Amino acid sequence: MTTLEQSTEASPEAADETPTAEKMVLIAASGDLDKAWPVMILATTGAAYGMDVTIFFTFWGLGILKRQDAGITGEDWRQRMMSAFTGGSTDGLKLSKINFGGLGAKFMQDLADEKNVASVQELLELAQEMGVKLWPCGMTMDLMGLQESDLIDGLDTPAGAGAAISLMKEASISLFI
Amino acid sequence: MEADVTVDARGLQCPMPVIKVSQAMKNMTSGQTLAIVATDRGALSDIPAWAGDMGHSVKEQFDQNNEYHFVLEKG
Incomplete structure (x- = not known):
């Protein structure tokens, strides 16, 4: 994670969502489960802080937004090949280490379920409910x-x-994840 | 201390206790109190940090049997 810009123009008012809410911008560029998770945790927490949160999904990060039933996407054979190898939706996210063909990601998800950690899918739905763009x-x-x-x-x-x-020029927190 | 609203966040992990607290606080009015009990170790620092940033005050805070209790007053 890299901090692109950080300034503190705090307005410590006890307001939940005001028109002048501080802004948070997250760039989700990775389709890794272990990157998508902190993106969604920070986004929902930022919204809980009354911030105006936007997530910009680019490159493999777009996979997080794919529908579960999207299947293999693209027209061109190279696009279709990339889609076939990268999967998609919150179910298709891979671990950046020890993925072992999806087994590692499954273990991580099973552990999260046992320990009652909210999944990326749950956090994504929560983010939408909380008004994250x-x-x-x-x-x-x-x-x-x-x-x-x-x-x-x-x-x-x-x-x-x-x-x-x-x-990002107006945001007090901007992160590339 | 009897609080106006209660959030039971036991068993929930980061970031859910803060999210639940923020959602409960949305429906409250200034001066009302919110009691929270959580088991997530992160909540110990997260809830006072969130409350301070949002302008709410921490009226009470104690640990009991590995459960973290807080009473916040809405600012």
């Missing part, structure tokens, strides 16, 4: 041949780097 990166969608119908409902309009920079 989910932005898919338009360019990466095009690169990977992803249609809006391949992604879950309730997302914001696909956006680009300019929109992300505009938001």
Whole structure:
């Protein structure tokens, strides 16, 4: 994780969501389970702090937003091959270490269930309920041949780097994960 | 101390205790109190940190049988 920008313009008012809420921007660029998890934990916690939270999903991070029934996506054979090897949806996330063909990710998920840790899917749904904005990166969608119908409902309009920079310029927390 | 609202976050892990507390606090009015009991070790620092940042005050805090108890007053 890298902190891109951090400034403290704290307004310590006891308000839940005001029009002047502080902003948090998370760039979710990874399809790894162990990266998607902290993205969703920080997003929901930021929302609990009354922050205006936006997650910008790009490259493999877009996989988090794929519908469970999206199947192999893309038109071009290279897009379809990438899709076949990377999977998608919160069920298809892999561990960055000791994934062992998905077994490692399954062990991690089983442990999380036993220890009552909220799953990435649960946190994603919670984030949507809490008003976290989910932005898919338009360019990466095009690169990977992803249609809006391949992604879950309730997302914001696909956006680009300019929109992300505009938001990060105003945000008190911006993280690339 | 009898609180106006209670959140039982026992068994829940980070970040859920803070999320539950924030959701409960949303429906409360200034001056009302919220009692929380949690077992997540992170809650010990997370709940006072969240409360301080949000302008709520910690009225009571104690541990009992590995359970962390807090009473917050909405700011």
